[in-house]
Amino acid sequence: MNVRELMQVAPVIPVLVIDDVASAKPLAEALVKGGLRVLEITLRTPVALDAIKAMTDIEGAIVGVGTALDGDDLKRAQDHGAVFAVSPGYTAELGKAANDISMPLLPGIMSAADIMRARDGGFKEVKFFPAAQSGGPTMLKALGGPFTETVFCPTGGINVDTAKDYLSLSNVLCVGGSWVAPRSMVEAGDWEGITALASQCMSLK
Numbered sequence: 001m002n003v004r005e006l007m008q009v010a011p012v013i014p015v016l017v018i019d020d021v022a023s024a025k026p027l028a029e030a031l032v033k034g035g036l037r038v039l040e041i042t043l044r045t046p047v048a049l050d051a052i053k054a055m056t057d058i059e060g061a062i063v064g065v066g067t068a069l070d071g072d073d074l075k076r077a078q079d080h081g082a083v084f085a086v087s088p089g090y091t092a093e094l095g096k097a098a099n100d101i102s103m104p105l106l107p108g109i110m111s112a113a114d115i116m117r118a119r120d121g122g123f124k125e126v127k128f129f130p131a132a133q134s135g136g137p138t139m140l141k142a143l144g145g146p147f148t149e150t151v152f153c154p155t156g157g158i159n160v161d162t163a164k165d166y167l168s169l170s171n172v173l174c175v176g177g178s179w180v181a182p183r184s185m186v187e188a189g190d191w192e193g194i195t196a197l198a199s200q201c202m203s204l205k
């Protein structure tokens with residue numbers, strides 16, 4: 001799947017921070033059961049790569065890496081089974097590294113200049129990060145003026161109540177967020193609760 005296709009699988013891409021690798025499989029199962037198949041596992045904990053590997057066993061799950069900062073991150077994640085990558089920002093080096101290993105990349109942008117640099121690298125599907133803190137839906141509407149071909153996955157500070165405002169924009173294909181898998185619910189093993197939050201996302205668009 002290319003990035004645009006990945007962005008259209010479901011209205012929400014859960015952004016996951018996994019502290020305990022034992023929670024990886026049940027968490028992925030719970031999210032997929034609720035309808036959210038595209039999962040972003042952030043490289044922010046020591047077990048992140050093992051969690052990616054574990055989640056690839058779950059039928060229906062499309063597992064990617066988040067917080068990818070450089071080519072090494074992309075390569076390590078790909079070696080552990082990640083099939084796409086998300087980065088908080090964009091550099092030409094990262095774009096080239098992704099192309100070199102054929103890793104679909106959803107790079108982060110926060111400004112018109114960022115979008116132009118990503119476009120120079122061939123990236124017209126981008127993550128708007130941090131979305132709420134950087135102007136939210138009104139900013140995306142404004143960016144839609146000059147950048148008619150670019151589509152966005154806003155992420156950062158979004159919740160179930162604000163997601164609709166983003167998803168109603170024509171240049172937004174999906175949103176990302178951690179609210180669907182709160183750390184407290186993961187720690188408590190509340191998989192049914194997480195499935196319920198995922199199901200709620202499916203009716204957003």
Ligand code: 3PG
Nearest residue numbers: 015155156157158177178
């Ligand atoms: C992140 O990379 O931290 C994501 O943007 C998630 O943001 P959120 O926790 O505000 O949803």
